[in-house]
Amino acid sequence: MIRVVDLFSGVGGLTFGFQKKIYRNRFVDDDRFDVLFANEWDKSAAVAFKKNFSNITMLNTDISEVDRSYLDKLNINVNNVDLVIGGPPCQSFSTVGKRQYDNRAKMYREYRRMLSILKPKMFIFENVLGLLTMHNDLGNPVIDDVKSSFENLEEFGENFGYKVYESVLNAEDFGVPQSRKRVFLVGVRKDLKLNREWKFPSPVNSKHITVSDAISDLPYLVSGSGTNAYHMKPKSRYQYLMRGNQKILKDHISGVYGERMKKIIAAVPEGESKPYINKLVLEKKLPKELYLSSGYNNTYGRLWWNKPSTTITNNLSTPSSLRCIHPKQDRALTSREGARIQSFPDDFSFVGPKNKINSQIGNAVPPVLSIHLADSIFDFFKNNL
DSSP: OEEEEEESOTTSHHHHTTTEEEETTEEEEOTTEEEEEEEOOOHHHHHHHHHHOTTSEEEOSOGGGOOHHHHHHTTOOOTTOOEEEEOOOOTTTOTTSOOOOSTTTTTHHHHHHHHHHHOOSEEEEEEEGGGGTOBOTTSOBHHHHHHHHHHOOGGGTOSOOEEEEEEEEEGGGGTOSBOOEEEEEEEEETTSOOSSOOOOOOOOOSSOOOHHHHHTTSOOOOTTOBOSSOOSOOOSHHHHHHHTTOOSOOSOBOOOOOHHHHHHHHHOOTTOOHHHHHHHHHTTSSOGGGOOOSSOTTTTEEOOTTSOBOOOOTTTTOTTTSEEEOSSSSSBOOHHHHHHHHTOOTTOOOOSSHHHHHHHHHTSOOHHHHHHHHHHHHHHHHHHO
């Protein structure tokens, strides 16, 4: 078995791919990987991780507290770690955030420190696309800092480093109903003798899965309503995969909107957003009190029914922050709809109030994409190590 450690695990979207695989359009256990432990600082996310992966040790602590002594005290054997996975906090790099080169932006250094302790043969490092355009305090590209820091670990007294491979993967190319581009760095220790070079997984879908494919079986809701009952059978192969044997519908509750927001939502057609509303106001087709003075152009946006979703974030139920209005219903997405679009199965548990749940969903690597990464990792080990 390939021995894995997950850092900055969140709720476990990336771990999912190293614990489950798809067989006959069902998620089944994958015995090719052994996840030794995971680390997550956020309490709600850590509790949710443990609910879903009860067999994995969860270290719910600041990663800066984790060192060899800490692990030894917990009797966690980290000899011969094969793979480290994870993505440090990405808000500082996000193109929709403040893009500050702050302490969160420098958490890749903690990831690097853990590499010096665990000495894995490989690592997977995931982050937002904005990492490619962020600059450090000297004005140099942060991505260059990150990659070069992984190439040499001599400052920790180690005589090894990693050859780093870089790629941008879009989740919609791997069976996820969402356009979600993320930067992936894969490192392979330079001192290993290889028969084949690392190759990122190739796209598997010529026809993308749509929002309709993902959520059209979920019950109709209005502002403030919710239900824990399915009202129809799965209508697509993807819905069948997501439903599995789940009988109780979880986290399908609509937000409550004021009268102004209700009018804005009702006025937005499929695919339109803030500029469309303001255009109607300027043309005096809508009252002037509906004019939207703040937010990006994709805010107050309605998704397309027959296209993949745009990127899901922790604001997946907040129209003023994101394109997240349901294509056919006058409300924002529910947490469960966001989870479906992220490819979390319906039996996956989230913990905490709605804002915490949405963060757990929006910050995750889509589980189905993780499965494809895990398959490529397994093939690489089989051919080389």
